[in-house]
Amino acid sequence: MMSKDKKTVLTLDAGGTNFVFSAICDNEEIVEPVRLKAVTTDTEGCLATLVQGFTTVKEQLKEEPVAISFAFPGPADYEHGVIGDLPNFPSFRGGVPLGPYLENVFGIPVFINNDGNLFAYGEALAGALPRVNKALEEAGGKRRYKNMVGVTLGTGFGCGVVIDQVLLTGDNGCGGDTWCTRNGMYPFVIAEESVSIRAVRRVYAEMSHEDASQLTPKDICDIADGKRPGNVKAAKESFRQLGQVTAAALVNVLNIVDGIVVIGGGVAGAAHHILPGMMEEFARPVGTFSGHLMPTLQSEVYNFEDPEQRAAFLEDKDTYVKVPHTNKEVLYCSQRKVAIMVSELGASKAINLGAYNFALKKIEG
Known part of the structure; x- marks a missing residue:
């Protein structure tokens, strides 16, 4: 069943060209999305862009977000939040613990998953x-x-x-x-x-x-x-x-x-x-x-x-x-x-809804 929780979750549509940041509450997008150019070849530049995007979205919110949840393209160690050797993101070669890094910056749980998984999850719950x-x-x-x-x-x-x-x-x-x-x-x-x-x-x-x-x-x-x-x-x-x-x-x-x-x-x-x-x-x-x-x-x-x-x-x-x-x-x-x-729903909306509900499910146990 799709969650009707009023908690807010920060989300990200991570493409090879653009990063689109947003926030969802009660299965609805509640902010104007923030679009930044993706940085794929420089690790520090990519991390800075991610922090900037989530920070800009967070500043639009009235309530504190309870989690960050998003899809990242390609294989990775999603359970531990480590992004590895992705063809489109050479800046992560060798493994970068992106989830733990963002948790340290924002002080809230971070959940990363495959876009295909979150698409299916969003469609199963709301599509x-x-x-x-x-x-x-x-x-x-x-x-x-x-x-x-x-x-x-x-x-x-x-x-x-x-x-x-x-x-x-x-x-x-x-x-x-x-x-x-x-x-x-x-x-x-x-x-x-x-x-x-x-x-x-x-x-x-x-x-x-x-x-x-x-x-x-x-x-x-x-x-x-x-x-x-x-x-x-x-x-x-x-x-x-x-x-x-x-x-x-x-x-x-x-x-x-x-x-x-x-x-x-x-x-x-x-x-x-x-x-x-x-x-x-x-x-x-x-x-x-x-x-x-x-x-x-x-x-x-x-x-x-x-x-x-x-x-x-x-x-x-x-x-x-x-x-x-x-x-x-x-x-x-x-x-x-x-x-x-x-x-x-379209892939982008389904993925965001999947990310939102996946985060709440993990938080609530």
Whole structure:
């Protein structure tokens, strides 16, 4: 359940270009965000920028904040607040205890996590998961979902898992990581090489024989939609392949987590071109040595953004069956269903809400 606590938490959206500082109370942003240029190559400069940003936000507050909580891109020792060797932040090479440093400066707990994790947590508490359950309730359905896989598609392939309101972090802080899983198209390459902005550009350039280095995902999406000159077939295929490899990675995740999937991030604006590739991969059968074919997933996946598939997902076909030799009946959920949907919150808001609620959960125990 999303916290309704009136405590205030300082937050940060840490990108490779800008640091955007803010504060949240009762799940609402309560200050004008402070935007500062990211410092990625100088440790002291980066630390000074972080202190400046949080200090400026804190000065806008009427109440003292109870914590600082934010996402930092890439692998790190989040439990101990140590940021290590990140490609986009060479200033942290060798390991910098960023969390303890900020705790010493501001005198309050500091929580740092992966952006994919906090995206999933925010969506599970305040976004896609409540949206699905509300739709099921309004449709008269008996089911309610508790588990969520959140995927961010952008510079890289982010992912987080929430199981019954508990964020899966893992013993090594790697819970939910899918970016380094095997690529469904190129088995000896990591999935992120086909699930990222650079992947969209690469496929478009290979198929169109054009220079795509200056094209954004929106540019390529506009080409696919016929709104901008370019190779329409190559543009559509670049997103279809991204969807295919995303789903190939998620198949194994869903067979373990068994829940709703939500996608967000900078590339999610092209979801209408990505989702068909994902659904195609989810429907791909696998076989046994005897030649028997079976679905890759035990549950059927529905595209929640498609009206017909959404209606089929919401349709309640669960029945009651009689207990032998008694007058009792029990519910029989004969269909296994999961849905894939696009974030309505947007990645930035979902991450901030995830950071806020994660901090309060840690403080409250």
